[in-house]
Amino acid sequence: LDPLFHKAIPILENLEQHGYQAYFVGGSVRDHLLGNSVKDIDIATSATPTEVQAIFSKVIPVGIEHGTVIVRHNKQSYEVTTFRKDGNYSDFRHPDEVFFVSKIDDDLSRRDFTINAMAMNKHGDIHDPFHGEQDIKRQLIRTVGLASDRFYEDPLRMLRALRFVSQLGFSIEQHTLESIKKQVNFVNELAVERLAVEFEKTIAGAYVTSAIPFYRDVNLWGQLPVFKEQPKLTTHVEALNQPLALLYEVFALLKIKQPELDLRQMIRLWKLSNNTYNAANKLVQLLSQYEQNGLNNWLIYQLPESLYVSFIRLIDVLHQENDITLMTIKDVASKLKITSISDVAFTGKDIINLYQNRNKGPWIQSYLNQIEKAIVTGELQNHFQDIKEWILSCHPPEKS
Numbered sequence: 001l002d003p004l005f006h007k008a009i010p011i012l013e014n015l016e017q018h019g020y021q022a023y024f025v026g027g028s029v030r031d032h033l034l035g036n037s038v039k040d041i042d043i044a045t046s047a048t049p050t051e052v053q054a055i056f057s058k059v060i061p062v063g064i065e066h067g068t069v070i071v072r073h074n075k076q077s078y079e080v081t082t083f084r085k086d087g088n089y090s091d092f093r094h095p096d097e098v099f100f101v102s103k104i105d106d107d108l109s110r111r112d113f114t115i116n117a118m119a120m121n122k123h124g125d126i127h128d129p130f131h132g133e134q135d136i137k138r139q140l141i142r143t144v145g146l147a148s149d150r151f152y153e154d155p156l157r158m159l160r161a162l163r164f165v166s167q168l169g170f171s172i173e174q175h176t177l178e179s180i181k182k183q184v185n186f187v188n189e190l191a192v193e194r195l196a197v198e199f200e201k202t203i204a205g206a207y208v209t210s211a212i213p214f215y216r217d218v219n220l221w222g223q224l225p226v227f228k229e230q231p232k233l234t235t236h237v238e239a240l241n242q243p244l245a246l247l248y249e250v251f252a253l254l255k256i257k258q259p260e261l262d263l264r265q266m267i268r269l270w271k272l273s274n275n276t277y278n279a280a281n282k283l284v285q286l287l288s289q290y291e292q293n294g295l296n297n298w299l300i301y302q303l304p305e306s307l308y309v310s311f312i313r314l315i316d317v318l319h320q321e322n323d324i325t326l327m328t329i330k331d332v333a334s335k336l337k338i339t340s341i342s343d344v345a346f347t348g349k350d351i352i353n354l355y356q357n358r359n360k361g362p363w364i365q366s367y368l369n370q371i372e373k374a375i376v377t378g379e380l381q382n383h384f385q386d387i388k389e390w391i392l393s394c395h396p397p398e399k400s
């Protein structure tokens with residue numbers, strides 16, 4: 001068993017000692033059987049949230065109405081969810097109500113795909129009423145129960161199916177795929193935020209090149225913001241030869257490919273944040289500088305560290321041959337003479353003193369920016385006297 005499971009066994013034991021059933025469920029069991037590293041561990045139990053709260057000292061009530069709490073144990077967080085079934089999904093977003101149930105099988109039956117509907121006890125025994133293990137062996141994504149019902153209940157599952165294709169490289173079982181084709185228009189009803197989560201995971205999957213063609217085959221593109229309005233944009237995503245990681249990298253890519261696009265509008269249609277817009281916009285600007293001038297000090301100076309990896313990934317996608325790595329960028333960054341304008345050995349006040357008979361105005365900031373750039377590019381030393389002479393030679397003061 002993965003050490004992450006071992007760390008969590010005391011939680012199962014504690015629940016069992018209090019007379020409840022408890023299992024590992026969902027993605028962690030699937031990943032364990034695949035032999036992949038396990039990420040977060042989800043636990044299902046017959047105890048209600050209130051009963052869980054009574055047993056553990058540190059419990060965070062994150063989604064009590066859905067039966068979910070977070071239990072903190074040895075500095076780790078575990079989602080502990082009461083066995084439940086979902087009621088109607090009349091708004092296509094949330095089940096109208098959830099029912100707590102006493103049997104693990106009922107809980108497993110509400111889950112989306114057979115590979116996600118297995119439970120594992122503390123000894124590592126697998127409980128698998130829907131034959132998920134067999135589907136793992138056959139590499140198949142298959143709904144639990146009748147596909148048409150399950151996708152009608154929650155159309156997000158159609159995107160999730162393609163997301164698992166992208167992450168696992170599996171195929172979609174025939175009935176499951178037929179149902180997606182028939183019912184894909186229900187995706188229109190979903191909250192964009194939910195679409196964004198699954199779409200991002202899809203473009204980040206190791207098998208993204210297997211998953212994306214399905215978006216066309218089942219006409220999922222026709223249900224997604226931006227792509228439904230401008231169907232031609234899909235070709236840029238379909239041309240991906242390797243995964244991206246973040247949704248804003250997609251929109252940066254689209255904007256680079258088609259500069260006439262409105263980046264802010266695309267970000268808005270996907271209900272992403274302003275910060276996301278800023279990140280995408282910065283990437284677009286710096287990638288276009290890169291296309292014109294290649295990698296240089298000035299470019300790296302403007303690139304926030306948080307965007308290094310996205311920047312490289314997009315260069316990888318845009319160019320067949322790219323030898324720029326994180327090392328390359330960190331190396332250039334570490335040799336920069338300054339890392340921000342506040343490092344410049346000359347201030348706005350110094351400029352004002354130098355040009356005493358001029359009125360204050362935006363020219364001051366503009367001079368400072370010229371100094372900043374000259375220092376970064378290596379044209380100018382970051383010393384007061386050098387800067388003073390340089391700026392005076394660039395902008396000789398008017399005679400009064």
Ligand code: ATP
Pocket residue numbers: 025026027028039042110111112113116117154156157
């Ligand atoms: P990941 O490794 O990306 O977290 P995961 O399988 O854990 O994958 P989650 O979205 O974290 O996926 O969901 C946890 C589990 O909850 C799933 O494995 C599945 O059993 C169930 N589940 C999640 N979303 C749905 C859904 N829309 N319909 C039915 N079951 C779902």
Ligand code: MG
Pocket residue numbers: 026027040
């Ligand atoms: Mg998960």
